[in-house]
Amino acid sequence: DWNTAERSIGSHTLTASHDLTDENATNDQASTVVTINDPAGPDPVTNIAVTSVTAVSEVQQGSTAGVNVTVRNVGNQDVGTSFAVTVADDTDGATIGSTTVAGLTAGAQTTVTINWNTASASVGSHTLTGSHDFADDDPSDDQASTTVTVTGTGGPAGTDLAVTSVAAVSQLVQGNIAGVNVTVRNEGTEDVSASFLVTVVDATDGVTVGSRSIAGLAAGAQTTVTIDWNTATSSLGLHTLTASHDVADDDPSNDESSTTVRVTDPSGGSPITDVAVTGVSASSVTQGEVTPVTVSVENVGNQDVITPFTVTVTDATDGVTVGSGSVSGLVAGASTTVTIDWNTAGSSIGTHTLTASHDLGDENASNDEASTITTVNDPGGPSPVTDLAVVGVSAVSELVQGNIAGVNVTVRNEGNQAVGAPFTVSVTDATDDVAVGSATVPGLAAGAQTTVTIDWNTAESSIGLHTLVGRQELPDDDPTNDEGSTTVQVNDPGGDPPVTDIAVTGISVASVTQGTVTPITVTLENLGNQDVTGPFTVRVLDFTEGSTLGLETVTDFAAGTQTTVTIDWNTSGSSIGEHIIIADHDLGDDNLLNDQTMTTATVSAPPLPDEIHVGDLAGSVNNDGRTWSGTVMITVHDPTHGAVAGATVVGAWSREAGAATECVTDGGGTCTVSFAGLRKNIPSIGFSVSTVTLDGQTYAPGENHDSDGDSDGTTITVSKP
Known part of the structure; x- marks a missing residue:
């Protein structure tokens, strides 16, 4: 039992160990973290948040892309237990993979990378979701997503088992046993259901190290087997170990891979012969000119080389040999340069890769050649322009002081000249005016781009918003695009969790x-x-x-x-x-x-105009014996054709007489006028409306109409019966 009565408030690391003296001290102890809360402080909150999921924006089907998932403990409680972080392909409904995070203290964050083999992924846009399985107080931030487009390969891959890596210790003493780890991935579109053998051979001594059987491999899956190599009878020196499988597939170019291991003398150091090509340099040139190619070689072994060897430069772009030079010998630790002229009269226009190598059979073939890039310019073309541009600087938007963040700086060669010489990319914290770090890029072809990641340790950084500036240091023709920047918030580890709301x-x-x-x-x-x-x-x-x-x-x-x-x-x-x-x-x-x-x-609705008009004229007659009479009923309307009461209608008959010529409308909007005593020899009589008046209203004669069509709404004729 742990009595916390006198313990400090905050995060505590508890370590358990035993006191038995055994043969493996590396696993004699283990730890966890626990938070002691202030009795008068805020309520304990356990919250692991997936704050970002990133990956490349586009990947070719069959390639493997790393998916980066960043999780942060945004609660106020340490998480001492392990939890799993998983990436799923929501588009194809498949789980990509998972990894374990061994706990996370309050305020801390970590980023894990889970590889996505797209061999069986569908072509198109994919939503990749990163999540964790820790049961915390806020499940709303337990996952986040990003999108990646899988592009087609141009044709079916068929069956393709690839030996993607061979790994072992870099050296061991003769007589010891080393495990050789061989990774095989099914990069085709077809499952391999039958068992197959993976074999490791020591190509240096010409012997088989051993074999292991694998019981089939699904498309897109990979597996790693370990084959022990007993060096009791191995020769001293550098050994090339080659692993291969025995499946006859559609792409034999990736059926084997190698690594090198040095077997040393049990009684002391072993002799090493190793001449390395350490550098190649050449300037850009106009087609037809002759330019020198300088090759640097160094004896990095412990044996003098007394026999001559040849250094050769080839133009890998055009597939031709540029020339060669001889080195008479080289003592251990010494270096020299060989200059070979390159006549570009027959060279193609554009970027060229020049590779220099030597023909000395030494114990380390991995450093026997080196390359550079340069440009052959068109004599009638545009002027050469060297322009390295920083086109992007990115990092997490915020982190807790004391954590480490990767700052990604993307540099693109926007000129028309290849940059064959190495150049430096640096990151500075402009807010604190300190250098974050730098990295070297070995060169960049015209139109190409690369991204370098420089770690930023915020242990000494001030709290607040920081401007991080990424810069390439090569002097070029356009210094205006040599740098870019981004901003990152550094939060107080003892403060409240960062909240954007x-x-x-x-x-x-x-x-x-x-x-x-x-x-x-x-x-x-x-x-x-x-x-x-x-x-x-x-x-x-x-x-x-x-x-x-x-x-x-x-x-x-x-x-x-x-x-x-x-x-x-x-x-x-x-x-x-x-x-x-x-x-x-x-x-x-x-x-x-x-x-x-x-x-x-x-x-x-907008208000209606203050207008009235005649909506109907209706005539009627009456036979009075030796005379007849005519009557006209007038109906007055508002703009909505509703009845208007109290309106005075004034008109005129077509014959002079003492008949009524005006009336006032009733509640139904109507009134009548009559003409009596008309002799039978009068065939008809007409009535015309002159004015209609009502307080606050305007007479609009242009709106007059007749609902039944027996008049025009202004004049009507009444015929004798």
């Missing part, structure tokens, strides 16, 4: 008349403890209509501050009635619950 806290919009433009104001607040420097988009949509009303970009949003954005709403095409208006943003933050809010607004 942009909340949409309000939305306001007034009700509006259809056809007008009204502003919608959205209020946002950074409720997290992290500044948001990258842009994100605020969107306003009309949920009722299913349409987006507008977008607005927000940048540089400091923690604890708020801001507003205004988006205009043109209601010309909006329907009459209540509308649900929603505002949200597209920043992927740590709290999705407050990323949107809503309100309602009413779109009203």
Whole structure:
């Protein structure tokens, strides 16, 4: 039992060991981490988050790509137990692989790489999801994803077993036994169901080391076997161990692979003859010119070389020999250079790979040649331009002080000249004004690019936002693109876990008349403890209509501050009635619950004009014996063709008489005028409306009409019975 009454608050490493003196001290102890919480402090939170999943954007089917999964302990409790991190291909519904993380202290993070063999992956875009299986307090951040496109290979791979690696110790004393690890991968599209043999031979002594049987291998799978090599009868010196399999497949070029192991004298050091080609250099040249190729060789063994040997330069691009030079001998530890002229009169235009090698049979063939690249320019072409550009600098967006982050610097040769000489890529922390580190790139062909990773140890870094600058150091023709930068937040290991939380806290919009433009104001607040420097988009949509009303970009949003954005709403095409208006943003933050809010607004119909008109004229007659009479009923309408009461209608009959010429409409919007005493020799009589009046209204005679079509709404004729 562990009594924590007098123990300090925080993370504790507990180590268990035994006191038995045995023959393997490396496994006599093991450890775990445990957190002692402050009784008066915050509640304990256990939360392992998958903060990022990265991989190459594109991979050819059949190749293997590393998938990097970063997990961070964003809780306040140490995790002392192991947990598994798994990568799955959601597109094909397959598990790519998993690895074990041996615990993680509060605030710490780690990145694991799980290899994805795409031999059996479908062609197209794949969603790769990294997750962990630790049961914590917040399952919402237990996984993250990235996308990778698998491109076609141009044809079926068929059956293809490849010996992808052979590994062993670099040297051992004669008489000892070494395990030779042979990895075989099925890079074809067909399963190998039958058993096959993997054999290791010592090519130096011409003997078989041993064999192992493998009981078949599915497409895309790989396995590693270990074959013991007993060196009791092996010769002293460097040995080439070659592993191969016995399956007759469609690609014999990868059926074997090798490694080298030095067998040393049990009584002391063994003689080593080793001449290395340590460098090749050549300048870019215009086609037709002669330029020197300088080859550096060094005796890195412990034996003087007293016999002459030849150094040869070949143009691997054109497949021709440039020339050769002789070295009369080289004492141990000495170096020399050989210069060979290269006549480019018959060389092709473009980038050339020049390879230098020697013909001395020594004990280490791995360093017997070296290469460089250079450019043969067209005499009538553009001027040569050397331009190395830093096209990308990337790293994690944040980490806890004391952790190590890889800074990826991508350099591309944007000139038309190959860079054959090595150059340096460096990273500096501009915020703290310190050098992070550097790496050497051995050269870069025109149009090619490469990415180097430089580790940044933040143990001494200040808390806050850091600007990391990646730079290539080769003097070239365009210094404006020699560097790039990115920003990383370094968090206090004793502080609160970093939280990014942009909340949409309000939305306001007034009700509006259809056809007008009204502003919608959205209020946002950074409720997290992290500044948001990258842009994100605020969107306003009309949920009722299913349409987006507008977008607005927000940048540089400091923690604890708020801001507003205004988006205009043109209601010309909006329907009459209540509308649900929603505002949200597209920043992927740590709290999705407050990323949107809503309100309602009413779109009203525009007011009708204050106008009245005649909606109907209806005539009727009556036989009065020796005379007849005619009557006209007038109906008055508003703009919606509703009845209008109280309107005074004034008109005129087509004959002079004392008949009524005006009337006032009743509640139904109608009134009548009559002409009586008409003699029978009068065939008809007409009535025309002159004016219609009502307080606050305007008579619009152009709108007059007749619902039944027996008049034009202004004049009607009534015929005798």
